[in-house]
Amino acid sequence: MGTEGEGVRVVAGRYRLETRLGRGGMGVVWRATDELLGRQVAVKELPFDDTLSDEEARQRRERTLREARAVAQLRHPHIIVVHDVVEDDGRPYIVMELIDGGSLADRISARGPVDADEAARIGIGLLSALRTAHAAGVLHRDIKPANVLMEAGSDRVVLTDFGIAQVAGATTLTETGSFVGSPEYTAPERMSGARTGPESDLWSLGALLCTVLSGESPFRRDSLGGILHAVVFDEIRPPVQAEPLLPVVRGLLERDPERRLGAAQAEHMLRAFRDLGRTPQPSLYTPTQRNVPRPP
Structure with missing residues (x-):
């Protein structure tokens, strides 16, 4: 007791x-x-x-x-x-x-959007974390600024709140007919009720990058129905602040999960931007290069 x-x-x-x-x-x-x-x-x-x-x-x-x-x-x-x-x-x-420093959402609310270099740094950390999680058969399913902690002093980026995670081999506990997650950051295949894989987390990261660069998700609307329509049907318009990282953002916000940018390549592109000051276009790669098994 x-x-x-x-x-x-x-x-x-x-x-x-x-x-x-x-x-x-x-x-x-x-x-x-x-x-x-x-x-x-x-x-x-x-x-x-x-x-x-x-x-x-x-x-x-x-x-x-x-x-x-x-x-x-x-x-x-x-x-x-x-x-x-x-x-x-x-x-x-x-x-x-215990991580002292608050969430990425708190940081944006208090200090506004970040520049492209900082967004790339945050993205690199989260992509590296997702590669480890996905390789272990764990899908986060709720990537958003409120679930990313920023450690004070070191500015370490920490992914937290795996409360609706999907684990390979485990029974799905989401109630039938209900939805869990944050619609503005949820991949269209999840919205449509299709079976999802690691690619869905990468879509969410693409939306998160837009938010940290501009201050709000590109899918924000006045109603839940409007958000759903924006995610599934509307033309995707990344904010102008995303221009330096546009190849990564567009690659992650590809509606077809089979064509979506993989975690390893997205991380490589963001590192190239930080090193060279420009983001290379995605190169051709095979699905095996994703290195992210799909949970059953």
């Missing part, structure tokens, strides 16, 4: 929750202290919702545990580190490394 008092709650007899860092659809994240090891950590708590049926509550709990399992198997400097998974009073908590 957790303990409370003087505004402090301790879960699993070890993690003292201190300050709420953020809240999203998949839970509340707290700054906490690991009282056993004496270190600061981040703890993600699945909030209790008494409107859910027992089956829905079970699915939410298993989805949270799946996030921990998915991320715990990954080792990469640009992917959040999971330290522990505990249960307290029937509720799961994920214990992660």
Whole structure:
């Protein structure tokens, strides 16, 4: 059982929750202290919702545990580190490394868009992280600025919140007929209900690059229906600020996933831009060069 008092709650007899860092659809994240090891950590708590049926509550709990399992198997400097998974009073908590500095969305909101060199640096880090995740059979499925952390001091880019990840060999837990994710960053094949692979994460990264360069997603509209139409049908118009990285952005925002730019080549092109000041056009490559197996 957790303990409370003087505004402090301790879960699993070890993690003292201190300050709420953020809240999203998949839970509340707290700054906490690991009282056993004496270190600061981040703890993600699945909030209790008494409107859910027992089956829905079970699915939410298993989805949270799946996030921990998915991320715990990954080792990469640009992917959040999971330290522990505990249960307290029937509720799961994920214990992660604490990243001070806020999200990429916070940074854009406070300081505005970034220049092309910084966007390329962010993209390189995220592409490298996705290559590792995809090679392990893990699809993130919710790449967006709010799920990218920027470490203060080092400006390390860290991909987090694998709450709706799809893992090879695991049962899909998304409820039938429902949609999870962020529509402005969701690939058209997912919108259409088609089976998706690593390419869907790369579409999301293309939309993210447009956002960090201009301040908003190119698919932002006044309604959900408008967003869906923009993603699936409207002419794709990258912002003018994306011009220096246009070959990468257009390649990632290719509606046909079979023709979409692969992670390895996109990373190579962004590195070339940072080294040479210009972005090369995509070269011909075979599907095997993607190095990203499609989960079953």
